[in-house]
Amino acid sequence: MFLETSRYYRVPQADVALPGRTVRAVCRRRLPKVEGIPYTVQDQDRLDILAQRQYDNSTQFWRIADANTELEANDLVKEPLREIRI
Numbered sequence: 001m002f003l004e005t006s007r008y009y010r011v012p013q014a015d016v017a018l019p020g021r022t023v024r025a026v027c028r029r030r031l032p033k034v035e036g037i038p039y040t041v042q043d044q045d046r047l048d049i050l051a052q053r054q055y056d057n058s059t060q061f062w063r064i065a066d067a068n069t070e071l072e073a074n075d076l077v078k079e080p081l082r083e084i085r086i
Helices: 047-055 058-066 073-077
Strands: 013-018 021-026 038-040 083-085
Touching: 047 058, 047 073, 058 073
Parallel strands: none
Antiparallel strands: 013 021, 038 083
16 A cells, blocks of 8 residues: 555554445554754755755655654754754
């Protein structure tokens, strides 16, 4: 169901019964322990661009989100000069 590069690739799935139908759902994903390296956010930074630089793949932005505790991933780059982990 998910590509090998997806953060959900190895996450278990379950069938959930809803009124009138059954749907397949992804179980809760446990965040891995990620150290990351310190990075100071610059004006106009975006997670996809940082991921492209770091992992040579812009779709891996979720790795940067996992290395930080921000609930809304894009908030990580809203404030210039903030230090995050990538």
